[in-house]
Amino acid sequence: MSQGMILVLMGLVFLSLGYMGVPVAFALIGGVLVATALTPISFQSIIGQLFHGIDSETLLAIPFFLLVGELMTSSEVTRRMIRLAQALVGHLRGGLAQVVTLFSMFFAGISGSSAADVAVLSRSIAPEMDKEKYDRAFTAALIASASTIANLIPPSIMAVVYGATGNVSIGGLFLAGVVPGVMIGIGLMVYSYFFGPTGHLKPRAPLVEIFAAARGSALPMVIPVLIMGGILTGWFTPTEAGMAAAFYILLVLIPILRPRHVRNLPSDFMYTGLLYSLPLAAVAGASAFGWMLAYLRGPDTVAEYIQAYAGTDARMIMLLLVLLFIIVGDFVDAVPAIIIFMPIILKLTELGDINSVHMGVVIITTLVFGLITPPYGLSLLIAAKFVGVPFYKAMLRSFPLYIVFLLTIAFVVLFPEVVLYLPKWLLPESVGCFKNPSGTGYICPR
């Protein structure tokens, strides 16, 4: 059988098993094992690859960012941030919808997980939205869409996986993700203001209340500063920054704000221990899949197809990749998708002479969109379940919100200088700049 046929068969086996209901990690391994049987590769080395795929210190950041999200959620410290968001935007038209989005932007600075964000919002704001007669399908669609911001505004688990597998600066990806994250947030707020349900109109919060809410959430809001400050000053790697944030919550936030929660900490650790293994099991399977894909020269084949249409035009390459990843994101979870397709991404990054951080943000923003698109829109699935509405109804209400995502993706592709502004300013080496040998400042590639 030709390599191309094996490649297609491997993909088909994975998708068939996945859609039959086999867990993603096992569906990936199943696909690889079938391909292995048709190549001279030994099964032993493929099973070994499962371990080597996760044997990376950079991936350690994932459990820490999940732990931070879980500790904040289970201790209910997040309520203070919700209060701040309510004080700031609760008076606007569609006040609670605005609160959902603003809170997601705050929470994104603390946790890198969309699922944690959906859990917090479904538990705290969704019942309030129900009382104010918001359509439940809209509530689920908005919560799911807003939760995707967690993967863009740092810290982002997708950025950690992308950086770890593609050897791209995670700090650079974190900073470059701010622009699309904020754009999606603002887009959702504008949509809710003009086209969403009105909700109960409330008076603007007095300055005293805003000040009190800001003071109440000051301690949790230190976390984004701790994480990004630590990374930017070079004190911490992303993993260590996650650990520092977790210790800050354990030693400062919980004892001061929720001392009674201390007895629940063992349960938080156990649950996070289980939680982090889920995406990383998929990473293990995906790394074996990606390894086999590279062996079968999949990156070369796809790169040749894309080159035939786009030549070496960077924008065309990125637009075709966006199309590819919109389709991929509809069917495959983002984390395995990044790992499986990384060899292809790297090949095309080189072909189009594209800045690797820029390419990373384009891919991550596109995959973030996949979290709310059917049939496998993970955030939308979770939000629909928690809010208590059939998935298809939430899906229909999310269609208009796609515009916000598509405009953001187009912006990220077309305006790299805006997207890379923050990394160039704060972490120049991350985007390929180097110190000017004859003076101060940096010399950056175009």
Place this chain on the structure above:
Amino acid sequence: MADSSEFAINRALVIQRHRHLKWPALDWLEALLMILCGVCMFGFTLCVFFDVTTRTIGYPWLWLQQVTTGFFAWGVFIGMAAATRRLDHIYLAEITRRMRGAKRQAIETVNRVIMLVIAGFMVGFGVQNALLDLGSFRMPSLVPMTVYTAIVPMSGVLIALFTVEQIVNGFKNGYAGPEDSEFGAEPVE
């Protein structure tokens, strides 16, 4: 609408969802795996903390990084086994939840047989890898790689055990349970 009790249920040591697919006799094992997940999470959190601290004060403990990656990798594969019993894995689709009768019985069984085969590969070739790794060592502590990679076949054994448990109970009690309406989906034949 989700409430606090649902979140508490998801965090339980032994989850009561899909009770009809579980043998009570294996509940202790699920509880133990959950505790081990917590131990691994706490273990590498502490290790990274001490790693940063000892490095900052100028007396780095180099072996800490090896303990960290050990806890991390073991945690992934222990969690993979626990998630198999709790049916907590990431799924692309849960079409079987919307099915009833013989069709569901057949597809659910096939899915688990596939998982069983994969678990078999993890055990068989994982043992071979672990034996081979007795000759490879991690610097600087010279710990054999087997200490790390042995978890792959062990996880495979647990996954196989839980899969068999689900196949047997699925045949006896059927796979469908009251939890299947969670997404509000209509049953289809």
